Amino acid sequence: MRRKSSFIFAIGFIIIVFVLSSFSGIVNFITDYKWFTELGYTDTFLKKLVTQFKIGIPVFIVLFGLLMFYIKSLKKSYYKQGNITPPEKGEKRLNGVIALISAFISFFISSMFASSLWFTILRFLNSTEFNIKDPIFSNDLSYYIFKLPLIKEITSLLLLIAFILVVTTIVFYLIMLSIRRPSSETHGNVFDINDLGDRKNLHKLLNKKIFNSAILKIGIIGLFVFLIFGVNYILRTYDLLYSARGVAYGASYTDVHITLWVYRIMAGLSVVSAIGVLIGAMRKNLKLALTGPIIMIAVSIIGNLGSAAVQNFIVEPDEITKEERYLEHNINYTQKSYNLNAVKEKEFPVDQKLTKEDLLKNEETVQNIRINDYRPIKQVYNQLQGIRLYYRFNDIDIDRYNINGKYTQVFLSARELDQEKLKTKTWINEHLKYTHGFGFALSPVNSVTSDGQPELLVRSIPPVTETDLKIERPEIYFGEVPNKYIIVNSDEEEFDYPQGDSNNTTIYKGNAGIELNFLDKLLFAIKQRSLKILISGNVNSDSRIIINRDIAKRVRKIAPFIQYDGDPYLVANQDDGKLYWIIDGYTLSDKYPYSQPYSKNTKVNYIRNSVKVVIDAYNGTTNYYVYDNDDPVINTYKKIFPDLFKDKKDMPEGLKDHVRYPQTLFNIQSEVYKEYHVNNTDVFYNSEDIWDIAEEKYMDTQQKVESNYVMFKLPEEDDEEFLLTVPYTPATKPNLTSLFVARNDGDNYGKLFLYKFPKGVTVDGTMMVESRIDQDTEISQQLTLWGQEGSTVLRGNLLVVPIENSLLYVEPIYLQADNENSLPEMKRVIVAFKDKVVMEKTLDEALSKIFGVIEQEKDDQGVVDDVDTDDTEDKSTKQLIKKANDLFNKAKEAQKNGNWTDYGKYLKELENILNNLNNVKEQ
Numbered sequence: 001m002r003r004k005s006s007f008i009f010a011i012g013f014i015i016i017v018f019v020l021s022s023f024s025g026i027v028n029f030i031t032d033y034k035w036f037t038e039l040g041y042t043d044t045f046l047k048k049l050v051t052q053f054k055i056g057i058p059v060f061i062v063l064f065g066l067l068m069f070y071i072k073s074l075k076k077s078y079y080k081q082g083n084i085t086p087p088e089k090g091e092k093r094l095n096g097v098i099a100l101i102s103a104f105i106s107f108f109i110s111s112m113f114a115s116s117l118w119f120t121i122l123r124f125l126n127s128t129e130f131n132i133k134d135p136i137f138s139n140d141l142s143y144y145i146f147k148l149p150l151i152k153e154i155t156s157l158l159l160l161i162a163f164i165l166v167v168t169t170i171v172f173y174l175i176m177l178s179i180r181r182p183s184s185e186t187h188g189n190v191f192d193i194n195d196l197g198d199r200k201n202l203h204k205l206l207n208k209k210i211f212n213s214a215i216l217k218i219g220i221i222g223l224f225v226f227l228i229f230g231v232n233y234i235l236r237t238y239d240l241l242y243s244a245r246g247v248a249y250g251a252s253y254t255d256v257h258i259t260l261w262v263y264r265i266m267a268g269l270s271v272v273s274a275i276g277v278l279i280g281a282m283r284k285n286l287k288l289a290l291t292g293p294i295i296m297i298a299v300s301i302i303g304n305l306g307s308a309a310v311q312n313f314i315v316e317p318d319e320i321t322k323e324e325r326y327l328e329h330n331i332n333y334t335q336k337s338y339n340l341n342a343v344k345e346k347e348f349p350v351d352q353k354l355t356k357e358d359l360l361k362n363e364e365t366v367q368n369i370r371i372n373d374y375r376p377i378k379q380v381y382n383q384l385q386g387i388r389l390y391y392r393f394n395d396i397d398i399d400r401y402n403i404n405g406k407y408t409q410v411f412l413s414a415r416e417l418d419q420e421k422l423k424t425k426t427w428i429n430e431h432l433k434y435t436h437g438f439g440f441a442l443s444p445v446n447s448v449t450s451d452g453q454p455e456l457l458v459r460s461i462p463p464v465t466e467t468d469l470k471i472e473r474p475e476i477y478f479g480e481v482p483n484k485y486i487i488v489n490s491d492e493e494e495f496d497y498p499q500g501d502s503n504n505t506t507i508y509k510g511n512a513g514i515e516l517n518f519l520d521k522l523l524f525a526i527k528q529r530s531l532k533i534l535i536s537g538n539v540n541s542d543s544r545i546i547i548n549r550d551i552a553k554r555v556r557k558i559a560p561f562i563q564y565d566g567d568p569y570l571v572a573n574q575d576d577g578k579l580y581w582i583i584d585g586y587t588l589s590d591k592y593p594y595s596q597p598y599s600k601n602t603k604v605n606y607i608r609n610s611v612k613v614v615i616d617a618y619n620g621t622t623n624y625y626v627y628d629n630d631d632p633v634i635n636t637y638k639k640i641f642p643d644l645f646k647d648k649k650d651m652p653e654g655l656k657d658h659v660r661y662p663q664t665l666f667n668i669q670s671e672v673y674k675e676y677h678v679n680n681t682d683v684f685y686n687s688e689d690i691w692d693i694a695e696e697k698y699m700d701t702q703q704k705v706e707s708n709y710v711m712f713k714l715p716e717e718d719d720e721e722f723l724l725t726v727p728y729t730p731a732t733k734p735n736l737t738s739l740f741v742a743r744n745d746g747d748n749y750g751k752l753f754l755y756k757f758p759k760g761v762t763v764d765g766t767m768m769v770e771s772r773i774d775q776d777t778e779i780s781q782q783l784t785l786w787g788q789e790g791s792t793v794l795r796g797n798l799l800v801v802p803i804e805n806s807l808l809y810v811e812p813i814y815l816q817a818d819n820e821n822s823l824p825e826m827k828r829v830i831v832a833f834k835d836k837v838v839m840e841k842t843l844d845e846a847l848s849k850i851f852g853v854i855e856q857e858k859d860d861q862g863v864v865d866d867v868d869t870d871d872t873e874d875k876s877t878k879q880l881i882k883k884a885n886d887l888f889n890k891a892k893e894a895q896k897n898g899n900w901t902d903y904g905k906y907l908k909e910l911e912n913i914l915n916n917l918n919n920v921k922e923q
Contacts, residue, residue, distance in 0.1 A: 027526050034514050035547060039622060041558060043643045048118060055121060056114035063106035063161070070165065071098050074172050074217065081209040082181075094179075105164060109157070117153055119561060124150040126639035128632040132336065134241060134593040135329045136251055136260075142632060144591045145606075148238060155231055162225045166218060173214050212284065219281020219289070223274045226292070230270030237263045241593035245311070246323055247685060248330035249605075250594035253322040254311045262303030269296045320685050327681040329594045334676050337595035337606040338669050339752070343677075348715065348739065348755035350763050352834050354806035356851040362803050364720040368409040368711035370445035371812045371843055373796040374398065375699075376824035377411050377443070377454055383823055384453070385415065385441045387461050388498055390434065392418040393441065394480045397569035398709050399658055400722045403444075403457065403467050407720060409711050411454065412442040414570045414579070414617070415461070416481040427532050430484055432492040435508070437476035439463040439497075440570060440579070446843065452815070452825030461497045472577025476617045477512065478549050479581070480568055485528060485547045488513055491538040512620040513544025520545075551581050551615050558622060559644060561637065562611060563588050565664050570617070575654030578618060582655070584662040585611030585624070587633035596676070598668045609665045609750075610634035611645070614655060625651045627659075627750075661724050661742040661750060663707050669752070670707065670726045670740050677754065691728040691737060694766040696798040705766055705798070712802050714741075714753075721745050727766065727800050734765040736807075739800065755802070766798045769809045769832045779830065779839045783813070786827075791815045794824055808833055810843070884913045 036045035075098075079086060086094070127146035133139060237260055246252025251260075273292025280289025315322045335341040359366055374396040381393040393413040400409050416437035419430050438461050443454035458465045463474050475496070477486075488494065488508035496506035514520060516539060524545050525534040533539065548554045555564055565584035573580055587610045590597070595605035610628040615621070624645050626634055638645045651659075674691045678684045693704045707726040714721060724742040729735060741753045757763045764772075774780055787793045796812035809832040816824040830839045831846035840846040891906035 024526075027523055031514075031523055031527050031547075034520070036558075038512075038514055039558070039620075041644060044558065044641045047122075047641060051118040051122060052114040055118060056110045059113055060106050060110035063109055064102050067102035067105060067168070068099065071102065071168065071172060074169065075176070077213055078173070078176050078210060081213055084181075105168075109160065109164075113157060117150065120150045120153060122640045123636055126636050128635040128639070130632050135333075136241060136256060136593075137238065141593065144238065144241070144593060145589050145633070146636060148235070148591070152235055155228055155235065158228050159225065162221050162228065165221050169214060169217050169221070173210065177210075215284065216281050219278050222277040222281070222289075226270045226274035226277060230267045230274070233263045233267035233270060242591075246315075246326060247319060248323070248327050249596040250326060250330050250333070252326050253315050254307050256326075258307045258310050259303070262299065262307070265299060265303075266296060269299060320682065323685070324681050327684055330596065331676060331679060331681070331684060333592065333594035334596045334605075334672065337592040338598070338672050338676075339608070340669060340673055340676060343673070343752040343754050345677075345754045345756055346715070348757055348802070349805050350757050350761055350807060351805045352807070354803055354808065354833060354851070358804045358806070359847065359851060362713055362720075364407060365712045365801065365803055366843075366847070367406070368444075368446055368720070369801055369808075369810050369843060370409065370708070370710070370797075370799060371810065371829050372411060372443070372445050372448065372454055372826060373812060373814070374411060376794065376796075376814055376816075376826070378413070380453055380823050381413050381441050383821070385456070385459060387415070389423070390418055390421045391415050391437065392421070392481055395567065395569075397567075398445070399569065399571065399660070400711065401442075401469065401572075401574070401658075403469060405468075407711070409445045409709070409722065410442050410457070411445060412440050412458070412570060412572070414440045414476055414479055416476055416479045417483065418481050419483050427530070427536075428492055428538065431486050431532075432490050432538055433495050435477065435486040435488065435494045437479060437481075439471070439474040439476075440572070442469070442572075448826045452827050453823065454826075461499075469572065470574050470577040471572060473579065473618050475506075476579060477508075477510070477546065478551055478554070478615055478617050478620045480551060482550045482553075485524075485545055486549070487516070487533070487539055487543050487545050489540075490536075490543045491540055510619040512618075513546040516543045516545055517541070546620065549620070551583065554615065554620070554622060555583055555585070555613050559585075559624065559637075559641070562586065564613070565662050567663070568615075569660070571655060571658040573652065573654035574657075575652060578616065580655060581615040581617060582659065583613040583615070584609050584664065585613055586665065587611075587631055587637070589633065596672070598672050606633075607665060607668060608633065609662050612648075612651070612659060614651065623651075659744070659749060660709070660722075661744050663724065666707050666724050666726070666740075666742050670728075673740065673754075674728065687731075690731040692731050694727040694729045694736060694800075696766045697770045697795050698797060699794045700792075702767075705800075708797060708799060709744075710799060710801060714743075715755075715802075715805070721748070725800070729765045729767075734768045734771075736763040736765045736800070739802065763807065764809070764832075766800065766809070769798060769811075769837070772832060772835075772837050773811070773830055773839075776837050776839075779837065782828075782839070786815055790818050792818060796826075806833070813839065884910060887913060 033042070033045060036042055072095075075094075078084070123146045127142045130141035130145075132141050134141060134144070240251040240255040240260060240263075242249070243251050243255045243259075245255055269292060273296060276292040277289045280286060280291075332341075378393060378396045381396070386392065392415075394416055396411050396413050398409065398411055400407060402408070403410075414437060417434055419425075419434060422429055422434055440458060440463070441456060442458035442465075443456050447455035449455055457467050458469060458471070463471045465471070488510075493505035493507060496504040498504075514524075516524070516533075521534045521539065525531055533545070548557055551568055552564065552566075555562075563586040565586070568581045568583040571580045571582055572578075587608050588604050589606040590603035592606035597603050597605045598607070608628050608631040610626060610631045611634065612625045612627050614623045614625065625648050626638065626645050627648050628634060629648075634645070670693060674693065675684075675687075677691065678689050683689050695702055696705045698706075705727055707724055709722060709724050711720050711722055713719065714723075722744045724744065726740050727736050728738045728740060730737050736757055738757055739755045741755060743749060743751045743753070783793050792815070794814035794816060796814060798809060798811040801808045801810060809830075811830045811832075812826050813828040813830060814824040815827045816822050828839045828841060829843045829846050830837065831843070831850060832838075833850050836850050838846050838849045840849060887906050887910040891910065
């Protein structure tokens with residue numbers, strides 16, 4: 001009875017210790033479970049735990065049984081060879097200790113295996129075929145991406161188990177020689193060094209039979225160790241597919257003809273060594289046991305020397321011939337891994353014969369030429385539309401909307417609440433009162449006010465717009481700005497938005513949050529380390545706690561196995577008037593055979609933009625839409641998490657209209673394509689046709705041209721599109737060679753094109769245009785003058801805009817006063833075409849100066865309206881004459897008042913008008 005009570009007490013004590021030590025983890029598990037359930041992803045959350053139990057329990061049972069059997073067999077053999085009859089009471093205790101040690105070791109290994117490999121195992125079991133085979137071993141690529149990683153982990157686990165068995169064997173015999181001495185020997189302690197020193201024969205203490213038995217068992221383990229070594233050498237042959245030895249990434253001539261065979265020989269020698277170790281242990285022949293490992297070392301050294309010799313004396317003197325086949329593999333598989341094999345190359349016959357009539361014909365392209373830049377606009381939005389200190393525009397997004405019936409490219413940014421900027425940081429303010437941001441600012445990319453600021457089509461709080469944009473739910477509870485948990489539907493009304501000297505309040509009407517009954521209050525009070533959740537009188541039975549409001553952390557918590565873009569963008573869905581965030585999700589791998597990693601700082605050599613994640617800014621609903629059904633990686637994840645992923649067709653149409661091809665992926669592809677647009681191995685080997693991304697002068701530095709979203713009409717299309725582009729130049733040369741383009745609209749989403757310019761024609765590169773701008777005396781003098789008058793001149797992106805068979809270059813110029821609170825102002829637009837470079841106040845004026853009068857009128861909302869296609873020569877002349885007369889009168893008035901600054905300005909503008917008159921007459 002006493003023994004039973006002691007046992008129950010011990011079990012209870014262990015349970016209490018476990019609960020206390022794991023208390024925080026238990027609370028986190030329960031609260032996470034509730035959160036995933038709220039989102040509708042319970043199965044996704046439980047998948048990890050269920051899989052770990054399915055893996056861990058069988059592995060634990062097998063390991064526990066193996067260790068118990070092994071140690072008991074050691075003990076049985078030891079007793080037999082030592083003529084030992086153990087005491088019954090002591091033997092039960094010893095068996096208990098053996099069971100405890102076996103359980104501990106088994107638990108450690110199984111928990112480590114299950115926790116680190118659960119997802120690798122699921123990928124293995126649910127792998128999807130690529131239907132592409134590697135060129136050396138003819139395995140489907142799914143073997144390398146989904147299966148081989150698990151096989152390698154299992155071999156590592158087996159080596160760990162073998163090592164543990166060796167250590168267990170040695171420790172077991174040492175302990176047994178101390179507590180269970182062979183009956184033919186005097187009593188002593190094997191751990192007592194002095195005791196050992198007094199003995200005449202150490203061999204006597206160890207007992208020859210016992211010693212030989214221990215050596216034999218270690219030899220048996222050694223057999224399995226060398227067999228595992230042999231398996232590892234076979235697996236290492238596959239690593240040659242990622243070799244960096246040759247002229248290109250992947251297995252080279254030397255790898256295939258020398259190293260591969262060395263590994264295969266080493267695998268065979270491992271089997272021979274395994275047998276030799278076992279026989280050597282059985283015969284007590286150390287020389288025999290070591291023969292195999294010594295031969296393996298010798299073969300390894302000879303193999304390395306042979307590989308170096310073949311590389312230096314056979315391959316390098318005839319490298320192009322020897323490596324041709326492997327260069328083909330590298331080019332082919334690199335193009336496939338980055339989807340560059342889908343790029344369609346087309347000729348773009350640049351003739352630079354653009355006319356005013358062409359501009360009128362492509363009015364939508366002209367209307368959407370970007371003369372604003374996202375960096376200055378972010379500063380302007382924060383200063384002019386921040387409204388209160390606690391509001392913040394975190395990022396500027398670029399998108400397109402149909403505004404008043406016109407396809408318009410715009411900048412927009414969410415007005416989020418930054419709780420860190422609250423002046424009074426009480427618990428109520430941070431968690432009950434100030435809960436959400438409000439609305440957004442939106443401006444067209446091509447319009448500015450008279451003082452150089454963006455033309456705001458959506459502004460203020462609550463949102464004000466004269467356009468037909470629908471905004472019915474402007475509150476932002478989930479966003480990019482990191483914020484703390486909030487409790488909604490409490491007795492404390494939420495701050496909604498400021499209005500004059502007072503504040504409007506609201507009550508949350510959405511469905512986000514976890515209901516706070518008493519138990520949940522307790523759990524979240526522990527999780528958030530806040531007693532106020534539990535004791536606050538403002539938290540009632542209808543209250544709900546909303547956590548994980550940072551959308552970047554939110555999606556990573558739901559699906560950490562996907563890589564997410566760092567630039568989420570806001571969408572105002574015109575179907576329901578609500579705000580949503582879209583985040584691009586990527587599937588990656590570093591195991592695509594023969595594919596070149598996209599940079600020196602990473603091993604990643606496969607990428608797909610397989611997922612578009614949509615987060616409701618009001619309700620927090622998070623949906624994962626699969627956007628690349630041809631990606632085997634995402635198809636594998638769909639099998640693993642069937643409740644997580646939705647088909648692209650299920651995305652609401654109002655959101656599909658705003659899906660963008662991500663710049664992150666496009667930038668990676670454009671970097672890789674600089675070299676891998678070449679298919680000829682000779683050209684590739686000699687680097688005869690390497691491209692560079694064109695460079696530009698941006699702000700106050702020189703940089704590579706950023707990929708830009710631009711609206712223009714593709715040569716073979718009838719309508720303008722929202723496109724992502726980047727220009728290429730030949731390596732070390734400034735002229736443009738091609739334009740890389742990704743399509744975004746409708747069914748054409750994701751299609752890649754390369755528009756190649758004629759080789760016999762020199763097409764101005766962006767740095768050539770920048771140099772012409774710097775060399776233009778009027779422009780350079782004006783920029784220098786502004787820079788000396790307490791202002792900083794900032795140069796925006798130089799855009800390359802294709803129109804018809806011509807290229808137009810447009811660059812905005814900003815001025816920013818040298819004081820802390822000044823705003824950058826868009827003051828001038830530079831337009832370059834052929835040998836002409838002009839800088840004017842507006843894009844209209846700059847285009848008119850080159851092509852003749854082209855007027856773009858703004859409607860009542862500030863949106864650029866139709867190009868005046870009825871503008872005749874006579875009408876243009878009359879308008880210019882009227883403007884000239886107005887400017888002349890203004891100049892006379894300024895002279896009369898002694899305002900010489902304005903006088904000079906009006907004369908300069910008058911000169912421009914007269915030049916335009918001259919252009920009209922010439923046409």
